[in-house]
Amino acid sequence: MTRHLILGMGVAGIAAAESIRATESGAEIVLVGDDPFGYYSRPGLAYYLTGEMVEKQLFPFTTADFQRLNVRYVKGRTTKIFREEHQIEVDGKNRVSYDRLLIAVGAQAVRLTIPGTDLEGVVKLDHMADARHIQQLARRTRRAVVVGGGITALELVEGLVAQRVKVTYLLRGDRYWNNVLDEHESRIVEKRLEEEGVELIHHAELTEVLGKRGRVDSIRLLDGRTIKCNLLAYAIGIQPRVELAKDAGLAVDKGILVDEHLQTNDPDVFAAGDVAQAYDPLTGRSIIDSLWGPAREQGRVAGLNMAGRKTAYLKSPPFNVTRLAGLTTTIIGAVGRGGRDDDLVGIARGDSETFRSLPDAISAQSGFDVNHLRLLVGEKTLLGALVMGDQTLSIPLQKMIAGKADISPIREKLMAHDVKIADVVVEFWKEWSRNFVVT
């Protein structure tokens, strides 16, 4: 009987366990995890912080689900991998052997490296324990400072605001998330934050955390300003947890290098999720995709390969959904600065637009006070889209972009001044979706 050992209790590990079980019903599956809370929705921690969710609801699997999966769970931290012996070491003492090993230990927050980060009240948002800690501190915090330019930082801001903490949000650049959002979109987010009472400071460079009796008392910026606060929350990036793999002599770049079968340079060792840097046969590059969706898909594919069903992981076009200052936002394809080239034209329309419901009554999320659509129009196809607020068009656009719909018939119309691009897209979609098999 083959023994599959899965390191990590995140979505990649769980998805792998599911696909191994589905493929090889008799296999032995052992999960090893160091998070005392086991498997929960890490992205959901943001909604736990805002109070939209209670803690016990963040666990998607019940005991019955784990029984059905028929997995053994070892709680502990993997401290070493002995590839020769096909064994791992847990908590520096116990050894567990494997036939196939999956490393799915995820990523963790990049630490702040300025003086004062060891003070009580300096927090990050990686795990359930962090979220609990923030909740507890927020109760006795009046003023907080948040630093970081991406989604997690914004989630920290929103979570603290929801706890009635006065928040100052530090941005390094001139606007929020400037490598993905355009100026107008950044301003939409910033304006909504300001309406919630958040103070934004642009071009802010944090240099020091100052304490009193071991607790955060204020922070200092490069320009000399100090800001009083009892809490400093940071989210300045994540880094894959590669130390184990590195120590074991596996090929590591930024993440653990795997081929399109999620296999490392050791044929019995696989990696998936935030820790993996997967080879993409389409572009010839190895990419880390630190998102929940790809992590689940990588876990699933890794599981199939571990169970002997050779399957390639095909990276889907860039796609992410998030909520920015209360607005559901879908980002599809080449939207950020990195994806721009000369024949790519961005057109954006905001609130003045009528967002029509699709005639076949696909009724998606709607009713936002701000709706905004940006399309990135290539020579013949749509290369990207950003849908903020009303989500009616987001699935049609996702399919048109993935399906490389030939938009030549409407390109000129789209580019015309003062046209309702949402309406043009809807009309085109009606025709296109009728002629193509859409799954």
Place this chain on the structure above:
Amino acid sequence: MGFKNLFRHETTRHRALSTGQVVPDSARCVQCGICSFNCPIGIDVRRHAWTGEAVVNSRCLTCGECIARCPRGVLRFAHTDLFAEAAK
């Protein structure tokens, strides 16, 4: 939004409520569970989003609470096309 459009929107919505079912787009879901947490009759919508199956549950009120609350736009109403299903 003009009156005409508003009216059309309402009609569409009403039609979706009466003849539709809640359909997930699994690729968007992060299993946070807000949908299940807010379902007034306790359907585990999150599970449907994990498996990618529509909420085919005779108890579903199609109230739209899960659709509106989902922070990532995972859920939407779609028509229950029973006849097309039977014709396969």
